[in-house]
Amino acid sequence: MTKLRVAFGMYDNNLLSDKHFGESEFYAIYDVYEDHHYEFVERRENNAKNVEEKEHGDPRKLKAVIQTLNDVDILAAFRMGPNYIQIKKNSNKVPFITGTRKLEEALVKVSENFNKLWEEKNSKLEVAFSDSKGQHLP
Helix, strand or coil: CCEEEEEEEECCCCEECCCCHHHCCEEEEEEEECCCCEEEEEEEECHHHHCCCCCCCCHHHHHHHHHHCCCCCEEEECCCCCCHHHHHHHCCCEEEECCCCEHHHHHHHHHHCHHHHHHHHHHHHHHHHHHHCCCCCC
C-alpha cells in the first residue's frame, strides 16, 4: 500500500510547535497511507535546534534538519521558517503547512491532501533522477 512518511514539528505530544520547523522540540514521525489511515512510527529528537545560527535561516540548520529526517517525505508544520523556500526548491522533501497546531487535526489534513503530496513527492524524485545523470543535487 502506498504511504508517505511525515515528520510533524512538535511542541509537546499533542501540539505542533508554533516556532519554525527547525526549532521544534522534537519530531513525531508517522506513516500516512493512501486509504487515509496513519500509524505512529517514532518520536525523533531535533538535534538541529542546537545548531548555532550565524544568520536567520542559516543553511547549516537546514542541512541538520534534512539529515535528521533523511527517511521522511513530508515536513509538516504549523509554520515554516526562512528555509521553507530552500526545502521546497533544493531538497527531496515536501513542506506542508498544516494550518492547525493540534496533531490529530494535522494528521487529518495530511491525509486529506495525500494525493497532492504524493504527486509533489514523485515529481521531486523525477527531477532528482533526471538531474543525477548530469549533475548532483543537494
